[in-house]
Amino acid sequence: MKLILKYTWRYKKYLLLSVLGVLGFVCIQMGLPTLLKYVINDALMGENRILLLQLVLIMLGVVIVGISGEICMSYANSRIASNVIRDIRSDIFIKTQSFSHGEYNEFSVSGLITSTTSDAYQIMLFVQNMLRSATITPIMTITGFVLIIKNNPQMLWTILATVPILLLGILFINLFSRRYSKAQQSGLDKINRILREGLSGLRVIRAFGNENFQEQRFSEVNDEYCIVSKKAFRLTALAQPGFYFLFNTIITLVIWFGSKAIGENTLDVGALSATIEYIFHILFSFLMLALLFTMYPRASVSAERIQRILDCDVMISENLEEGKTETRESGTIVFENVTFQYPDAEEPMLKNISFTVNKGETVAFIGSTGSGKSTLIQLIPRMYDINEGRILVDGIDVRDFNIKALRNRIGFIPQKAQLFTGTIADNLRLGNPKASQTEIEKAAQIAQASDFIEEKTYKYEEKLSEGGGNLSGGQKQRLAIARAIVKNPEIYIFDDSFSALDYATDLNLRTQLRKEITNATVLIVAQRVGTIRHADKIIVLDEGKIVAWGTHEELLKTSNIYYDIAISQLSEEELA
Ligand SMILES: Nc1ncnc2c1ncn2[C@@H]1O[C@H](COP(=O)(O)OP(=O)(O)OP(=O)(O)O)[C@@H](O)[C@H]1O
Numbered sequence: 001m002k003l004i005l006k007y008t009w010r011y012k013k014y015l016l017l018s019v020l021g022v023l024g025f026v027c028i029q030m031g032l033p034t035l036l037k038y039v040i041n042d043a044l045m046g047e048n049r050i051l052l053l054q055l056v057l058i059m060l061g062v063v064i065v066g067i068s069g070e071i072c073m074s075y076a077n078s079r080i081a082s083n084v085i086r087d088i089r090s091d092i093f094i095k096t097q098s099f100s101h102g103e104y105n106e107f108s109v110s111g112l113i114t115s116t117t118s119d120a121y122q123i124m125l126f127v128q129n130m131l132r133s134a135t136i137t138p139i140m141t142i143t144g145f146v147l148i149i150k151n152n153p154q155m156l157w158t159i160l161a162t163v164p165i166l167l168l169g170i171l172f173i174n175l176f177s178r179r180y181s182k183a184q185q186s187g188l189d190k191i192n193r194i195l196r197e198g199l200s201g202l203r204v205i206r207a208f209g210n211e212n213f214q215e216q217r218f219s220e221v222n223d224e225y226c227i228v229s230k231k232a233f234r235l236t237a238l239a240q241p242g243f244y245f246l247f248n249t250i251i252t253l254v255i256w257f258g259s260k261a262i263g264e265n266t267l268d269v270g271a272l273s274a275t276i277e278y279i280f281h282i283l284f285s286f287l288m289l290a291l292l293f294t295m296y297p298r299a300s301v302s303a304e305r306i307q308r309i310l311d312c313d314v315m316i317s318e319n320l321e322e323g324k325t326e327t328r329e330s331g332t333i334v335f336e337n338v339t340f341q342y343p344d345a346e347e348p349m350l351k352n353i354s355f356t357v358n359k360g361e362t363v364a365f366i367g368s369t370g371s372g373k374s375t376l377i378q379l380i381p382r383m384y385d386i387n388e389g390r391i392l393v394d395g396i397d398v399r400d401f402n403i404k405a406l407r408n409r410i411g412f413i414p415q416k417a418q419l420f421t422g423t424i425a426d427n428l429r430l431g432n433p434k435a436s437q438t439e440i441e442k443a444a445q446i447a448q449a450s451d452f453i454e455e456k457t458y459k460y461e462e463k464l465s466e467g468g469g470n471l472s473g474g475q476k477q478r479l480a481i482a483r484a485i486v487k488n489p490e491i492y493i494f495d496d497s498f499s500a501l502d503y504a505t506d507l508n509l510r511t512q513l514r515k516e517i518t519n520a521t522v523l524i525v526a527q528r529v530g531t532i533r534h535a536d537k538i539i540v541l542d543e544g545k546i547v548a549w550g551t552h553e554e555l556l557k558t559s560n561i562y563y564d565i566a567i568s569q570l571s572e573e574e575l576a
Pocket of ligand 1: 342344367369370372374376496
């Protein structure tokens with residue numbers, strides 16, 4: 001509730017407009033029956049035509065004020081609700097941008113999507129109803145009570161007896177529907193997760209003829225969600241007829257006792273008809289409040305989930321204000337006794353890693369799969385923070401950097417090329433929005449991407465589908481490399497980024513890179529010995545430890561692991 005109020009309170013001007021609108025709305029709801037009483041008792045029964053005309057004109061005025069009030073209220077409420085959902089979504093998005101891999105694992109991508117879409121939507125619905133009911137009900141009740149006491153005090157007991165019953169009913173629903181709401185939202189997370197996996201892995205699923213298994217997985221979580229939703233809807237569906245029953249019983253009782261009072265001449269017709277209207281409006285506003293309370297558990301579960309995301313302490317501090325941005329060195333990397341353990345792992349993945357990379361050097365990492373190569377290079381741009389030791393970039397501990405300044409120095413090309421919806425040029429400009437067309441074309445040429453881009457109908461303005469789905473794996477990797485070149489960083493990190501390229505393209509790309517980016521420091525993770533044999537230094541990793549380092553020629557003599565990898569890939573002549 002704190003979260004909902006915090007976001008709603010930001011729009012005080014609209015809140016004021018909403019309250020003014022409610023006053024107008026109450027004016028019409030309570031004013032008309034009051035005037036009707038005078039119409040019946042004084043104008044009609046007293047056959048006073050002038051009074052009748054005057055009262056009709058006053059009623060018309062009340063209607064105009066009331067309708068204007070209702071328009072103001074609806075306008076203000078919808079503005080507040082739309083702004084609240086926009087603010088919440090944007091805050092979640094900004095927060096998730098600062099998340100490290102650890103937080104993504106904790107909340108799960110599907111959970112974050114559910115919170116940004118469905119949880120935020122639940123809050124919008126609640127805010128819209130809350131703004132209406134939370135102001136209308138108390139104002140309507142107080143005005144109604146005052147008017148009943150004034151006009152027909154003997155009927156006050158009916159409403160006094162009903163309100164506690166209504167409040168009890170609301171409390172009951174609130175208590176029971178909370179756990180269903182929790183289950184509903186976590187069910188939505190599961191649906192989102194399976195849907196994401198199913199859609200993004202559609203080709204693999206088809207290739208393995210796995211459709212039935214996926215359908216079964218989806219229908220299990222879908223059914224689970226359906227069962228919980230049915231229980232939640234049953235509860236609210238039961239509530240509505242209950243409220244209507246109470247509602248109609250009270251009105252019947254009022255008519256019954258009112259008619260008797262008219263027969264005994266202790267009440268007049270106008271007062272009875274006004275009382276029925278007052279009671280109707282009080283009960284109706286309570287009915288709306290009850291509806292709000294049936295929504296509350298779901299909104300409060302959604303608010304809790306959003307609050308958890310917004311309050312989460314990000315493991316990696318970004319140091320945006322106090323972090324260093326300037327350095328004396330450039331293009332150097334030093335690992336000093338680095339030990340790193342994944343947050344949910346039992347043992348350290350990397351143990352006691354030390355090495356130095358000088359400016360302009362090319363250093364490669366090789367080792368069996370799972371030996372920790374990708375983990376090691378991800379520590380440099382601080383995808384994770386280390387547990388022991390130090391990593392220095394340009395002479396500064398990476399944890400002391402302003403994270404943006406640190407990442408600006410690095411062109412990271414991940415194993416899986418990630419492209420975004422937009423044109424090829426948009427994707428290439430990601431690292432440097434100000435890059436000129438010439439710079440983009442030059443980068444594409446170095447990355448061996450210009451040939452296939454030129455073949456496209458719109459060339460650099462060709463639109464890419466989601467994730468670059470209309471490109472081959474090798475084309476995507478070349479664009480990812482070109483994107484890093486456009487950024488012109490002082491350090492390049494290639495995480496097995498050449499794996500989807502054929503041998504000729506791989507060779508041309510590396511030759512061009514060596515020619516064009518002579519000043520930059522380059523780290524390469526690769527499986528192919530051919531890709532890294534010309535590196536200044538090759539580091540061999542095994543089970544998270546450095547087991548050998550040296551040039552290609554040195555390692556062939558000193559490292560059995562390297563020799564075994566090389567012999568499995570190179571011919572006798574290449575080895576000699
Ligand atoms: N997010 C993670 N959480 C926990 N463990 C992880 C995570 N990512 C990787 N690992 C584990 O760390 C180990 C090293 O993985 P890493 O990706 O660094 O190996 P690699 O040498 O790059 O392998 P490959 O050559 O196959 O890409 C693996 O055993 C892997 O299971």
